[in-house]
Amino acid sequence: MARIKDVAKEANVSIATVSRVINNIPLVNEDTRLKVLAAIEKTGYRPNAVARSLKLQKSNTIGIIINDITRPIMTNAIRGIQEELSKNGYSAIISYTKGEKNAENEALDMFFLRQCDGIILIGTNIDEKTVSVINENKLPVISCLVIHDDKTLPGVGFDEFESSRIVTEYLIENGHSDIGAFMGNSPFHFVPPRIRGFFDVMRKKDLRLNENWIIRNSMTFNGGYECADQLLRLPRNFLPTAIFCFNDDMAVGAIKCFHEHGIKVPDDISVISINGSDFANWNMISITSLKFDSYSCGKRCAEIMYDMVTTGEIPPSVEYIPVHIEEGSTVKNIKK
Amino acid sequence: MARIKDVAKEANVSIATVSRVINNIPLVNEDTRLKVLAAIEKTGYRPNAVARSLKLQKSNTIGIIINDITRPIMTNAIRGIQEELSKNGYSAIISYTKGEKNAENEALDMFFLRQCDGIILIGTNIDEKTVSVINENKLPVISCLVIHDDKTLPGVGFDEFESSRIVTEYLIENGHSDIGAFMGNSPFHFVPPRIRGFFDVMRKKDLRLNENWIIRNSMTFNGGYECADQLLRLPRNFLPTAIFCFNDDMAVGAIKCFHEHGIKVPDDISVISINGSDFANWNMISITSLKFDSYSCGKRCAEIMYDMVTTGEIPPSVEYIPVHIEEGSTVKNIKK
DNA sequence: TTGTACGCGTTATCAG
DNA sequence: CTGATAACGCGTACAA
Numbered sequence: 001m002a003r004i005k006d007v008a009k010e011a012n013v014s015i016a017t018v019s020r021v022i023n024n025i026p027l028v029n030e031d032t033r034l035k036v037l038a039a040i041e042k043t044g045y046r047p048n049a050v051a052r053s054l055k056l057q058k059s060n061t062i063g064i065i066i067n068d069i070t071r072p073i074m075t076n077a078i079r080g081i082q083e084e085l086s087k088n089g090y091s092a093i094i095s096y097t098k099g100e101k102n103a104e105n106e107a108l109d110m111f112f113l114r115q116c117d118g119i120i121l122i123g124t125n126i127d128e129k130t131v132s133v134i135n136e137n138k139l140p141v142i143s144c145l146v147i148h149d150d151k152t153l154p155g156v157g158f159d160e161f162e163s164s165r166i167v168t169e170y171l172i173e174n175g176h177s178d179i180g181a182f183m184g185n186s187p188f189h190f191v192p193p194r195i196r197g198f199f200d201v202m203r204k205k206d207l208r209l210n211e212n213w214i215i216r217n218s219m220t221f222n223g224g225y226e227c228a229d230q231l232l233r234l235p236r237n238f239l240p241t242a243i244f245c246f247n248d249d250m251a252v253g254a255i256k257c258f259h260e261h262g263i264k265v266p267d268d269i270s271v272i273s274i275n276g277s278d279f280a281n282w283n284m285i286s287i288t289s290l291k292f293d294s295y296s297c298g299k300r301c302a303e304i305m306y307d308m309v310t311t312g313e314i315p316p317s318v319e320y321i322p323v324h325i326e327e328g329s330t331v332k333n334i335k336k
Numbered sequence: 337m338a339r340i341k342d343v344a345k346e347a348n349v350s351i352a353t354v355s356r357v358i359n360n361i362p363l364v365n366e367d368t369r370l371k372v373l374a375a376i377e378k379t380g381y382r383p384n385a386v387a388r389s390l391k392l393q394k395s396n397t398i399g400i401i402i403n404d405i406t407r408p409i410m411t412n413a414i415r416g417i418q419e420e421l422s423k424n425g426y427s428a429i430i431s432y433t434k435g436e437k438n439a440e441n442e443a444l445d446m447f448f449l450r451q452c453d454g455i456i457l458i459g460t461n462i463d464e465k466t467v468s469v470i471n472e473n474k475l476p477v478i479s480c481l482v483i484h485d486d487k488t489l490p491g492v493g494f495d496e497f498e499s500s501r502i503v504t505e506y507l508i509e510n511g512h513s514d515i516g517a518f519m520g521n522s523p524f525h526f527v528p529p530r531i532r533g534f535f536d537v538m539r540k541k542d543l544r545l546n547e548n549w550i551i552r553n554s555m556t557f558n559g560g561y562e563c564a565d566q567l568l569r570l571p572r573n574f575l576p577t578a579i580f581c582f583n584d585d586m587a588v589g590a591i592k593c594f595h596e597h598g599i600k601v602p603d604d605i606s607v608i609s610i611n612g613s614d615f616a617n618w619n620m621i622s623i624t625s626l627k628f629d630s631y632s633c634g635k636r637c638a639e640i641m642y643d644m645v646t647t648g649e650i651p652p653s654v655e656y657i658p659v660h661i662e663e664g665s666t667v668k669n670i671k672k
Numbered sequence: 673t674t675g676t677a678c679g680c681g682t683t684a685t686c687a688g
Numbered sequence: 689c690t691g692a693t694a695a696c697g698c699g700t701a702c703a704a
Contacts, residue, residue: 001448001473003681014691019683029689049449050395051681053386054696061429070411079405082432091446093397094430096418110427112337113385137337259620284595284620339697350675355699365673387697390680 002043011039022047053115060090062305063111066122067099073275073294077122077144080298088306090117099125112137117309120144120301125188128152140308144301145294146189147318156300156319158292160190163323164197167272167290170325171242172205175335176270180213180240182227182250194246194274213240224253232261241334242270251287255330266332286328297321338379347375358383389451396426398641399447402458403435409611409630413458413480416634424642426453435461448473453645456480456637461524464488476644480637481630482525483654492636492655494628496526499659500533503608503626506661507578508541511671512606516549516576518563518586530582530610549576553586560589568597577670578606587623591666602668622664633657
């Protein structure tokens with residue numbers, strides 16, 4: 001690989017001049033500029049990013065911590081981040097941590113060693129200690145998709161509480177009053193506000209909260225399946241008319257279980273979910289769900305991160321992205 | 337951030353000694369070793385990976401090019417790669433290229449600038465020119481998931497031809513002889529061998545190939561849906577008894593279309609697919625499909641890459657990972 | 673066993 | 689406008 005020195009020799013100038021040409025510093029004669037350009041072309045020279053990083057104390061690299069890389073919502077966010085970063089000449093170093101503290105710390109350590117200029121957390125559940133570690137190293141951080149409840153961390157995501165309210169109200173608008181919920185039991189930041197949102201609407205509308213209809217389990221396909229299974233132990237005439245699932249996976253699992261028990265969705269029971277990724281539609285029936293654009297969310301995160309690393313300023317707290325209900329065929333209007 | 341120099345001063349030794357301690361070079365007195373260790377502890381020193389990279393001409397970084405980051409099969413591979421790499425102190429720089437030549441070239445360029453030690457292509461369709469560019473830069477490359485047909489590139493994947501044969505034979509074993517195929521029309525390396533595998537078995541078993549049953553479309557949910565839609569323009573008594581879909585997405589789309597037209601799977605028509613990711617089961621009915629472990633595939637790729645970067649040797653061509661048919665409930669045994 | 677000093681490839685400061 | 693030259697932080701001959 002040709003070095004700057006080789007170019008200088010080729011062009012009969014000093015390395016300083018070559019450097020000026022490369023970095024578009026205007027104080028250089030047009031003739032010599034062209035000469036240098038030709039030499040660069042001839043030698044096939046490409047500046048060494050590592051050396052540049054060392055000198056500039058800046059790696060143009062952003063560390064990404066993600067704990068579940070397999071969900072479409074996450075990967076779309078990564079996609080948005082990476083595309084936006086690369087526009088500005090930044091690269092993404094990715095680390096999959098499964099939410100394990102240990103792996104998280106190793107990842108952070110690695111990011112510091114590699115002189116990352118900032119850190120993006122995707123859908124992660126990082127605690128205050130970890131955040132303070134990052135802050136000690138004076139690195140900008142931003143959380144993508146998950147907004148920390150205390151808003152202590154800058155982030156781009158959606159308003160969990162409000163979204164949960166929207167979903168619940170949507171069911172009510174469709175004539176439902178006997179509403180159950182399959183809630184996540186994971187210790188994620190976003191679970192509590194979703195729970196509060198649901199309860200908030202139910203109480204304000206004076207609707208009965210039946211504790212048999214509120215079931216917690218893991219936010220997975222199997223979790224949803226088990227919730228439905230548990231619900232179906234109730235006598236058939238004691239079932240709710242609609243179920244609010246905390247995510248797609250649960251909804252799909254629940255629907256499968258209902259189907260196996262001969263309960264028809266949405267004729268016998270309606271189902272709605274949050275987080276509608278594309279595969280909410282990749283089903284024999286499309287799931288009605290609250291959707292948002294996680295690609296844009298990632299993109300916006302990367303934009304803010306770019307601002308942070310270039311200006312050195314921390315933006316004020318939190319940004320919300322819009323959400324909307326995308327109607328599938330799993331919610332029946334039972335208004336008479 | 338403390339530098340090696342600070343540690344040296346703190347421990348009253350030279351930076352050379354500190355360096356030796358850090359790198360576990362044995363020629364150092366135990367006493368001074370402890371002294372240095374204490375100084376490292378006290379100063380909170382962490383070696384600067386950028387400076388080290390510059391000096392050693394080695395970044396401990398692997399570039400990953402992926403063109404579709406949203407499919408579970410891909411993300412599981414990434415997961416395997418990243419976990420394995422980080423075991424050996426390597427990091428993954430990821431670049432999402434959508435299969436666009438332009439983006440690919442930019443990504444490669446970036447990898448060279450950043451002095452990546454190797455490049456892993458995930459499910460990508462890179463051509464010979466691109467490979468030769470990589471080879472010029474003397475970087476080890478390996479292809480993950482997709483084996484190049486001419487085996488010109490080292491890779492870990494599965495035998496497309498053989499897999500396609502297995503799927504077709506499975507249908508035949510289940511009594512099917514009127515078999516259709518929804519094939520991908522994408523210009524991917526893996527499409528032709530799958531086509532050949534299907535034809536190979538059909539011919540050897542002397543089964544009729546009905547051109548109305550062989551439909552090509554994009555390998556997506558919509559593609560599968562459209563294939564089924566097209567098939568259903570045939571009179572009902574001219575339909576095949578089974579369909580071989582080239583991937584899950586197509587299968588799910590096809591099943592949805594069949595369902596909407598009142599055609600029951602598997603009673604009226606059987607469906608099988610290749611590439612069974614988990615969400616083949618996240619459906620009201622589980623799809624019978626040929627599965628393989630893309631996580632291990634990624635992991636194995638990373639292992640080989642590690643060997644390549646440490647030994648400098650290129651391994652002999654291609655490794656196959658095992659595949660198996662995972663039975664769901666979309667194939668009916670119609671043997672009498 | 674330890675220390676000195678050079679170089680990895682850049683950028684930036686200062687003279688000229 | 690251009691050219692030496694000193695950093696950036698580290699590893700390693702070579703010398704002691």
